[in-house]
Structure formats: structure tokens, C-alpha cells
Amino acid sequence: MVRPIMKDPLFLAMKAEPAVEQDQDVIRDLQDTLQACRDRCVGMAANMIGQRKRIIIVSAGPVPLVMVNPRLLSGRDTYEAEEGCLSLPGIRKTTRYRHITVAYLDSRFKPKTGSFEGYPAQIIQHELDHCEGILI
Ligand SMILES: [Zn+2]
Numbered sequence: 001m002v003r004p005i006m007k008d009p010l011f012l013a014m015k016a017e018p019a020v021e022q023d024q025d026v027i028r029d030l031q032d033t034l035q036a037c038r039d040r041c042v043g044m045a046a047n048m049i050g051q052r053k054r055i056i057i058v059s060a061g062p063v064p065l066v067m068v069n070p071r072l073l074s075g076r077d078t079y080e081a082e083e084g085c086l087s088l089p090g091i092r093k094t095t096r097y098r099h100i101t102v103a104y105l106d107s108r109f110k111p112k113t114g115s116f117e118g119y120p121a122q123i124i125q126h127e128l129d130h131c132e133g134i135l136i
Pocket of ligand 1 (some may be wrong): 084085086087126130
């Protein structure tokens with residue numbers, strides 16, 4: 001189901017809880033909502049649709065990548081980035097890693113480890129911040 005985008009800064013500042021296998025509906029809603037916003041959005045965290053769960057989705061290939069309970073294992077090579085966010089007005093500066101390695105569960109809760117660089121890595125870091133209640 002396509003959900004409205006959460007814009008309440010107090011809600012968005014709360015940390016997300018670990019997701020469990022019963023949270024499949026949150027994954028589906030994230031997929032549907034990202035699809036509905038794809039002209040202006042490349043990634044989304046569950047708290048952006050009002051669900052305080054550690055689930056993110058990243059538009060980084062032909063099929064958006066779902067990451068459940070993602071954890072940054074390492075990052076290197078920082079740079080200054082400018083980002084926007086569907087939940088916030090305007091563009092803001094932030095610091096990101098060019099290369100990251102992330103541990104996560106896929107949409108079927110299978111453990112994965114992935115290395116990412118460039119734009120996909122930037123999107124993942126933005127959404128990881130959302131899980132921690134951090135906004136750009
Ligand atoms: Zn955002």
C-alpha cells in the first residue's frame with residue numbers, strides 16, 4: 001500500500017526498532033511507496049512512512065534493494081555531499097563515505113553482506129541515518 005510521507009521531525013528523530021519476519025507488510029508498503037515516488041525519490045526508510053522499523057529500500061539497480069536491520073560494517077574515503085530528503089525541505093550538506101560495507105537481511109530475512117560505492121553508497125548512508133533518527 002502506498003503510504004503518506006512522514007514529515008513530523010519529532011517522529012523522524014526517534015530511533016527505529018529491529019524488524020522481525022512479521023514486518024513483511026512494512027516491506028511491501030516501502031516498495032509500493034518508493035514506486036509511487038520514483039520520479040523524486042531514490043530511497044526510503046520505514047520511519048519515513050510512519051513505521052519505526054529498521055528497514056530501508058534503495059533504488060540502486062534494476063530492482064530496488066530492500067535491506068532489513070542494516071548495519072554499517074565499514075566506510076572509507078569521506079567527501080562532502082549535498083542531499084535532499086522527501087521528509088524535509090531543501091538541500092543540505094553532509095559528509096559521506098565513498099565506499100561502504102553493510103550487513104543486512106534481504107527481504108526474505110537471509111543474511112547478506114554487500115559492498116557499495118558512489119551514489120548507491122550515498123543513498124544507503126542517508127537511509128541508515130534515518131534508522132538512527134538522524135536527519136541531514
Ligand atoms: Zn531522507
